[in-house]
Amino acid sequence: MGQDMDMDRATQRAWSWHKQGLDGSLAGQTADQVLGKAGWARSVGGANPYLTLFSRAGIRREQADADVAALRIHELPTARGCTYVLGADDFAWALALGQGAAEAQAKVLDKLDVPRAEVAALEDAVLTVLGSGVEHGPDQPQALDPKQLKDKLGDAVRSLGEAGKKKGASTTLPAALGLLQADGRIRRVPVNGRLDQQRYAYTAWGLEASPLTPEQTRARLMERHLGWTGGATLRQTQWFTSFTVAQTKAALAGAGALEVGGLWMLPVDADARENFTVPKEEQIQLLAGTDSLFLLRRNAADHFADGDGDRQLLSAKLALQADLPDHPIVDRGRIIGLWQYDPGEERIAHWLFDAPTPAVTHRIAEVEAFIREDLGDFRSFSLDSPSSRQKRIDALNQAAG
Structure with a gap:
């Protein structure tokens, strides 16, 4: 039974990975299309929006900045009053939130x-x-x-x-x-x-107001949230939306959601999930700790395989932390390691839970070059700095041996 349960968890991780477009299914999409299909990118003065676009569609910073300047994407305060980068089609109704x-x-x-x-x-x-x-x-x-x-x-x-x-x-x-x-x-x-x-x-600006009622706006956000995640618990939807219990139930009904095995899902995803299988080949990505894969449901602990979440870094058990203190290296939804960028060395300091494969080594080199050439550094949030993260960089290097 334990093996079956682990297989179910692996499938669920890979399903969320697929819904986030981290399996290559969003390659060639524009920035606004990526954000519409995978979810708005959390922005707190950090580099997550850039890596969100690069990891899913290979979009470089120059193109992302051009999209911002042309108002194809923009950073706005929306769900929970938090700021996200989102596409133009969502500006008006998302701003109402x-x-x-x-x-x-x-x-x-x-x-x-x-x-x-x-x-x-x-x-x-x-x-x-x-x-x-x-x-x-x-x-x-x-x-x-x-x-x-x-x-x-x-x-x-x-x-x-x-x-x-x-x-x-x-x-x-x-x-x-x-x-x-x-x-x-x-x-x-x-x-x-x-x-x-x-x-x-x-x-x-003078943006035209959304024609949606508050009830319709909440239903649309619920529909988007469930589509981005591939399914979420009632508690997870409430954390992201900040809706009351009554508003949540009404929004779920408005989105036509179904409860399947404790998760609320859109009907189309419930059907697709039945026939979904975990890809056999590795699909390696380096993501920000605030990537939508984790932040939309705030469930980073679910993305550790059995035993990995019990590992410790700086005396803290990985799976017991509500939010990831370091950025994750991920394979088909499973966190297989952690990383930070060291601008002094112009390299990614990383700790892999298992021996690196050629695919892992290759992707680390690709993201390292992207950060060095496009960003110069990779800050988690506005006050993050090389000196403030040095302790964590040292800990990752030590853990990696």
């Missing part, structure tokens, strides 16, 4: 006795400064960073003193910018055009 987080930020100002009329006036002033909702063209849009905006807005921005600092709102500007962005009236653009940093400016 993040309005609750923007409103929560504005409610902090209510507690600081800032009238809503004052916030609304500041929103109008921001739009005036940025060009009254009219962009100056896709090649040279009017864009100002927060300091430039604050300088131009003058007394329209109010300092909230120590009381505001304690609540994370030193001035009224961030809340106004959040509300404007959530409504699609402005958008945030990376200062140097790159997704793996967190220095932004703002430009007017």
